Amino acid sequence: MEIFGYYFTNEVVDIGISLAIVLLTVILARPVLSFILDKIVKRFTGFTQSLLDDHIIEAVRPPLYWLVFILTFRFALDRLDFLVIDFDDLFFIIYTIIGFVVAWRLVNMLTIWFGEEVALKTGSALDNQLSPFLRRILSILVGIIAVIVVLGHFNVEVSGLVTTLGIGSLAIALAAQAALSDTISGFVIMFDRPFRIGDRIEIQDLDTWGDVVDIGLRSTRIRTRDNRMVIIPNSVIGKSLVVNYAYPDSQYRIQIEVGVAYGTDLEFARKTLVDAVTGVEGVLQERKVEALFLQFGDTSLIFRVRWWLESYEDTRRMFDRVNTAIYNALNEAGIEMPNPQLDLHHKVDVGDIPQFRKVFRGEK
Numbered sequence: 001m002e003i004f005g006y007y008f009t010n011e012v013v014d015i016g017i018s019l020a021i022v023l024l025t026v027i028l029a030r031p032v033l034s035f036i037l038d039k040i041v042k043r044f045t046g047f048t049q050s051l052l053d054d055h056i057i058e059a060v061r062p063p064l065y066w067l068v069f070i071l072t073f074r075f076a077l078d079r080l081d082f083l084v085i086d087f088d089d090l091f092f093i094i095y096t097i098i099g100f101v102v103a104w105r106l107v108n109m110l111t112i113w114f115g116e117e118v119a120l121k122t123g124s125a126l127d128n129q130l131s132p133f134l135r136r137i138l139s140i141l142v143g144i145i146a147v148i149v150v151l152g153h154f155n156v157e158v159s160g161l162v163t164t165l166g167i168g169s170l171a172i173a174l175a176a177q178a179a180l181s182d183t184i185s186g187f188v189i190m191f192d193r194p195f196r197i198g199d200r201i202e203i204q205d206l207d208t209w210g211d212v213v214d215i216g217l218r219s220t221r222i223r224t225r226d227n228r229m230v231i232i233p234n235s236v237i238g239k240s241l242v243v244n245y246a247y248p249d250s251q252y253r254i255q256i257e258v259g260v261a262y263g264t265d266l267e268f269a270r271k272t273l274v275d276a277v278t279g280v281e282g283v284l285q286e287r288k289v290e291a292l293f294l295q296f297g298d299t300s301l302i303f304r305v306r307w308w309l310e311s312y313e314d315t316r317r318m319f320d321r322v323n324t325a326i327y328n329a330l331n332e333a334g335i336e337m338p339n340p341q342l343d344l345h346h347k348v349d350v351g352d353i354p355q356f357r358k359v360f361r362g363e364k
Contacts, residue, residue, distance in 0.1 A: 034061075107138045190215065200312055202243040203242055252312040277307050
């Protein structure tokens with residue numbers, strides 16, 4: 001073949017054309033793909049309120065460019081019929097790597113989208129804590145799948161590998177049974193949300209209560225009222241009865257029992273108790289204060305006094321204020337609060353009286 005006075009063989013011409021195709025792809029692929037994605041595809045994604053489609057576009061942009069380049073490069077090689085080298089296996093590995101990169105970037109972008117839209121709207125730190133863990137798990141799964149696909153392409157028996165992974169996972173699960181139990185319980189707490197960070201809870205089986213500071217995958221940290229940090233495994237919390245004082249809201253009702261002397265006018269005592277509690281600072285005025293006559297005690301008539309306060313954080317201080325107000329009000333009203341009394345009767349035989357007299361007189 002003669003070009004510009006020079007003679008070339010067909011092989012050299014084909015190589016030149018293939019190189020020109022590859023060179024044009026390097027020059028034009030990026031701007032053309034950017035035009036398609038930014039000017040055409042994003043025009044349709046702009047109608048959606050979610051940023052998920054935008055994150056997907058950004059995730060596939062670099063791998064898509066490399067995929068176009070590899071496809072063009074393979075086309076250029078396939079034109080060279082005189083080459084006897086088989087590149088199928090090499091290109092299969094490259095395609096698998098590109099697929100892995102796409103899946104890995106999609107996992108990362110989905111995590112970012114989850115943090116920007118879902119976790120931000122819920123206002124929960126649990127979602128932010130769960131996202132990195134799920135991202136690592138999904139990335140590992142994508143990597144394992146990619147390795148299995150490559151090995152399967154080369155006719156490597158992967159069933160043994162899968163079985164080995166299963167046995168290894170079982171062995172790890174048995175060795176880390178306690179940690180696995182804590183982690184599973186952590187997932188249950190994160191999804192079920194019996195309490196949130198900042199809530200005041202009481203774990204009755206442990207006789208522990210305080211404010212939730214952090215909820216991890218293995219343990220939950222609670223700051224008690226005396227500023228001590230209690231770290232409790234999630235599996236223990238999962239088996240215990242948890243009382244959440246901050247749910248559904250912070251308003252809280254507390255109660256005490258007060259005994260008045262027998263013979264006291266019940267309605268007068270009831271009014272005195274209700275008026276005393278109603279006048280205490282911090283008691284919710286829109287909520288009803290109650291003094292319920294519950295039972296006949298051994299030495300007194302038992303009233304249960306109940307009232308509401310705005311926040312559970314004031315519980316201890318409110319007990320002090322209300323107890324003081326009730327004590328002063330009952331004293332001013334002349335209502336007696338009897339102390340527990342025990343009358344002891346000892347039966348003595350007549351014949352033992354002389355002996356008791358000697359004992360009381362100190363005689364022998």
